[in-house]
Amino acid sequence: MSARAPHGPTLTERRKAETEWEIARCAADLFAEHGAAGVTAEDIARAAGVSLRTFYRYFRTKEEAVTPLLAGGVRRWLKDLAAAPGELPVTEALERAVRRALTPEGEAEAEALHRTRGLLRAVPGDPGLRSVWHRVHATTEESLVPVLTALAREDTDPLDVRLLAAAANSAMRISVETWAATDDDTTNAPAETAVRCLRKLTAGLNVPRA
């Protein structure tokens, strides 16, 4: 389990990450095609080349199998936000992080974004998928709170921080949803829309500099 500096993660760890990603990929494709209700956990497991038992070791429910897809951008978002320079106003830091999180860099991320879009289009009609989608956003909002608290001035009202987290989360969610609903394949990632939504929702909040 030792993390050796030169080689990075262990072979086993790399395999685990690989397997997790493979399951998520298969699940997303199957869900997008047949809906979550039309796919059994065993279908996903078979498609990913693992046993049913192993599938449930990676994910607690079959719907949860797609969270790596949905939460991929979120991870980057939080990481960027946490690394924001302290002298930046919180809202400014949020805007930049949002912009970066929604702009795919590299081939893998662009493909992930494309796959996620296909999945999102199946969400509105599928109760199971809606549940995951909302759960991802709920956990995102919770993760946002400590990060924003660290970024804000110490005497900021905790309630204001929660509201800010909710505002940022809603801006992200709504802009991504509208983006996924459009048929226009040439549309850029919904970064600009998200920033506009964010500004409108945070206009009344006073969360001063770090």
Added chain:
Amino acid sequence: MSARAPHGPTLTERRKAETEWEIARCAADLFAEHGAAGVTAEDIARAAGVSLRTFYRYFRTKEEAVTPLLAGGVRRWLKDLAAAPGELPVTEALERAVRRALTPEGEAEAEALHRTRGLLRAVPGDPGLRSVWHRVHATTEESLVPVLTALAREDTDPLDVRLLAAAANSAMRISVETWAATDDDTTNAPAETAVRCLRKLTAGLNVPRA
């Protein structure tokens, strides 16, 4: 199925509503005590005096059994909002509706509110309950959109309406959550907090009069 004016709903219909409420009541109590994972659907059915099969005719999942509790206030909220006089600014109508929805009138509602609070205290630690809680809010936000659209001026940007719905929903959710988390039993319903949150989140939105 005929709805006779004098007697109101049919005997059968009244019984159905009664049964549904009874199941919800039992489910809420059991969940609050043992957590959703520690209660089987059969437990709820037995406590409510119905068969397992009947239980699943009323609710699609065992967690969903508590939605009548959680969505009770929401129904009033939407009804009040839809009945708002047209000359009122949308934000003002929202504030009044929020205030009224969070102020219990009558014994039954006060008791429902109390029971809901007990349930909400079990939510943070229980994945299943969190899922219902978020689902209720998601559907609330969706129901909010057409109502707000009707209230707003016709040329209002649909995106602004969605943001307003999200803002109102978040204000409601966060204030209720903080209220449920406090130990102070003398605290009034979180109406004032909700109105303050609402004002802060909607300050940047321009959704003009009806």
Added chain:
DNA sequence: CGCCTGGATGGCACAACGTGCCACGATGGC
């Protein structure tokens, strides 16, 4: 009053979900 239709309920069987348990095999340190 007796018949009869519709709808709510209960019982049963069944596919799928999700978990505990144990055995096997590969990784990685000694």
Added chain:
DNA sequence: GCCATCGTGGCACGTTGTGCCATCCAGGCG
């Protein structure tokens, strides 16, 4: 090469949720 560790697969089991059919009761009609 030995061994502890951990990921994996297989099996059994309780629970979830649904389809199907029999039963019972409310309420309309002759």
